[in-house]
Amino acid sequence: MPVIEVKGLRFRYEGSEAWSLDGVDLEVSEGELVLVVGPTGSGKSTLLRAVVGLIPHFYRGDYQGSVRVCGLDVAETPVHVIATKVGMVFQNPETQLFSTTVEAEVAFPLENLGVPRDEMLARVEEALRATGMAELRKKNPAELSGGQKQRLAIASIIAMRPEVLLLDEPTSMLDPVSAQEILEFVVGYCRSEGKTMLVSEHRLDLLVPVVDRIVVFSEGRIAFDGSPQHFFLRHTGAEFGIKPPRVPEVYHRAVAASGSGGCERVPLTAGELVELVSSGDP
Ligand SMILES: Nc1ncnc2c1ncn2[C@@H]1O[C@H](COP(=O)(O)OP(=O)(O)OP(=O)(O)O)[C@@H](O)[C@H]1O
Ligand SMILES: [Mg+2]
Incomplete structure (x- = not known):
């Protein structure tokens, strides 16, 4: 299912x-x-x-x-x-932060779920460490930078374990x-x-x-x-109004310039691109 x-x-x-x-x-x-x-x-x-x-x-x-x-x-x-x-991190993290400290922000939904205190503390700690927010635990979320707010929103959902x-x-x-x-x-x-x-x-x-x-x-x-x-x-993505990622874009340009039909697999990482070029394929 x-x-x-x-x-x-x-x-x-x-x-x-x-x-x-x-x-x-x-x-x-x-x-x-x-x-x-x-x-x-x-x-x-x-x-x-x-x-x-x-x-x-x-x-x-x-x-x-x-x-x-x-x-x-x-x-x-x-x-x-x-x-x-289901846990969701919103496009604008401002709209989902409402506590007075970073650690309370992560702990609050767990309290609501009835997670026992010891486990709650352990989960908050783990989520803050994993997202690089542990040192900011006492800060007010309203005072964080945009990027820190995004990290905090991610910490909150990770702690919920959805x-x-x-x-x-x-x-x-x-x-x-x-x-x-x-x-x-x-x-x-x-x-x-x-x-x-x-x-x-x-x-x-x-x-x-x-x-x-x-x-x-x-x-x-x-x-x-x-x-x-x-x-x-x-596709490169441009056909759909998407900014193409670099490696497939370079590949498509190279294929177009060489006039060949291209390969059976498209490189998606820089490593795969290097491998393809050094194999001398297209
Ligand atoms: N709260 C809302 N009230 C009315 N219309 C909305 C609302 N949110 C989105 N829309 C409209 O719904 C359509 C889809 O919007 P949506 O936000 O889902 O797009 P998106 O793909 O997430 O765009 P973006 O890349 O800008 O985030 C758009 O026409 C948008 O104007
Ligand atoms: Mg959107």
């Missing part, structure tokens, strides 16, 4: 004329890491909101089709119950080095714990080589759903 099952989903925000999601079908299996991409306004955040239940419980509008997560019908399940299965992690542009406020660090951590965490992840991210270079699938949104619909290998063999 898939962990996430979206069938014929259409959603139109109250007061809008257009459907922000216009017939979305998506199945995600346990342990899969899925990268969600697409131009601004294509529906990425709206999909994630529908998976965590903010749509239809918080955002009003016209809702058709169904979303099931871990066997629960999202439209018929209270948000606090879905929150025990089965599904939804990350909506989790590194938009981080510098490239911190972004890499945090994405490597989250990907490693999901792999080692067998968690399922949906991540919307503009920094494709870091994620394309490590995810199982890419789902491309265009005007509220899924324009492509398949492996990164499959996608970049035929």
Whole structure:
């Protein structure tokens, strides 16, 4: 049984004329890491909101089709119950921070879940260390930088140990080095714990080589759903209004310049590109 099952989903925000999601079908299996991409306004955040239940419980509008997560019908399940299965890091972390200290921010949802005190302290400690926030534990979240707020939001959901992690542009406020660090951590965490992840991210270079699938949104619909290998063999991303990651882009340019038909596999990492060039293939 898939962990996430979206069938014929259409959603139109109250007061809008257009459907922000216009017939979305998506199945995600346990342990899969899925990268969600697409131009601004294509529906990425709206999909994630529908998976965590903010749509239809918080955002009003016209809702058709169904979303099931871990066997629960999202439209018929209270948000606090879905929150025990699904953790989401919002595109704007400001909107999800409300405690007076960093450690309280991570501890509070665990208290709500009834996690015993010793275990709660251990989980808070682990999550703060993993995200590089341990030294800032006594700080007020309101005083943190944008990047630190993003780390804190990630720490909070990791401590909850949900089965599904939804990350909506989790590194938009981080510098490239911190972004890499945090994405490597989250990907490693999901792999080692067998968690399922949906991540919307503009920094494709870091994620394309490590995810199982890419789902491309265009005007509220899924324009492509398949492996990164499959996608970049035929596309650079530019066709869909996505900024192409560097390695496949260089490869496509080289193939075009050489006039050859290209290879059977497209390199996705710098290492694979070097290997391909030194093999003298195309
Ligand atoms: N709260 C809202 N109320 C009304 N319309 C909204 C709301 N949020 C998003 N929309 C509209 O829904 C459509 C999809 O928006 P969404 O935020 O899901 O796109 P996105 O792919 O996440 O874009 P971005 O890359 O800019 O984050 C857009 O037309 C947007 O204007
Ligand atoms: Mg968005």
